[in-house]
Amino acid sequence: MRLDVVDTPAMEAFGRELGAALRAGDIVVLTGPLGAGKTTLTRGIGAGLGVRGPVQSPTFVLARTHPNLVGGAPLVHVDAYRLGSAALLDDLDLDFERSVVVVEWGAGLVEAVTDSWLEVVIERPTGARGAQFAGPADAVDAADASGDADLDADEPRIVTVTGIGPRWADTPYAAPA
Ligand SMILES: Nc1ncnc2c1ncn2[C@@H]1O[C@H](COP(=O)(O)OP(=O)(O)OP(=O)(O)O)[C@@H](O)[C@H]1O
Numbered sequence: 001m002r003l004d005v006v007d008t009p010a011m012e013a014f015g016r017e018l019g020a021a022l023r024a025g026d027i028v029v030l031t032g033p034l035g036a037g038k039t040t041l042t043r044g045i046g047a048g049l050g051v052r053g054p055v056q057s058p059t060f061v062l063a064r065t066h067p068n069l070v071g072g073a074p075l076v077h078v079d080a081y082r083l084g085s086a087a088l089l090d091d092l093d094l095d096f097e098r099s100v101v102v103v104e105w106g107a108g109l110v111e112a113v114t115d116s117w118l119e120v121v122i123e124r125p126t127g128a129r130g131a132q133f134a135g136p137a138d139a140v141d142a143a144d145a146s147g148d149a150d151l152d153a154d155e156p157r158i159v160t161v162t163g164i165g166p167r168w169a170d171t172p173y174a175a176p177a
């Protein structure tokens with residue numbers, strides 16, 4: 001499944017939709033460059049699950065658990081950016097069975113702990129931001145002068161969702177056979 005996500009609220013809304021479809025035992029792997037919107041998507045997933053926020057970048061902890069406020073599964077939000085190996089994801093001793101686990105930068109790590117996961121890839125379409133920085137130097141200066149509004153400005157993302165393994169067979173997210 002591939003979709004255009006036009007801005008930040010749309011990313012959160014897509015996360016809410018996804019979150020509402022997730023249950024205990026589910027693992028979501030988020031892939032995309034710095035600032036792609038992985039944490040923004042996770043915030044929406046948290047809202048869809050009904051967990052306590054705030055969902056933010058887990059900079060100082062490798063994994064943060066958000067308890068569920070409506071009786072469903074807690075959200076475990078992992079930032080694997082600094083995790084070196086699959087062994088380490090296992091070392092976190094997460095309660096995969098009872099939680100929904102979302103792993104930023106988790107590609108290549110989850111295979112060691114599960115046979116099923118939802119892979120979400122977030123891309124910036126070429127042309128938007130790329131074109132801006134390929135522009136004349138004074139255009140770049142103008143962007144700099146406007147502070148970091150430039151970095152956070154709403155821009156479209158392309159999101160691809162692929163369900164891997166038996167959990168996702170016969171769901172709208174299933175990988176094409
Ligand atoms: N279409 C969009 N979807 C999601 N975020 C967007 C979009 N357009 C602009 N943004 C902005 O991009 C930023 C994404 O930041 P976020 O922390 O979610 O990224 P991240 O992928 O988690 O980064 P990191 O790799 O540092 O963890 C936010 O400031 C958000 O408002």
Ligand SMILES: [Mg+2]
Pocket residue numbers: 038039040057104
């Ligand atoms: Mg993040």
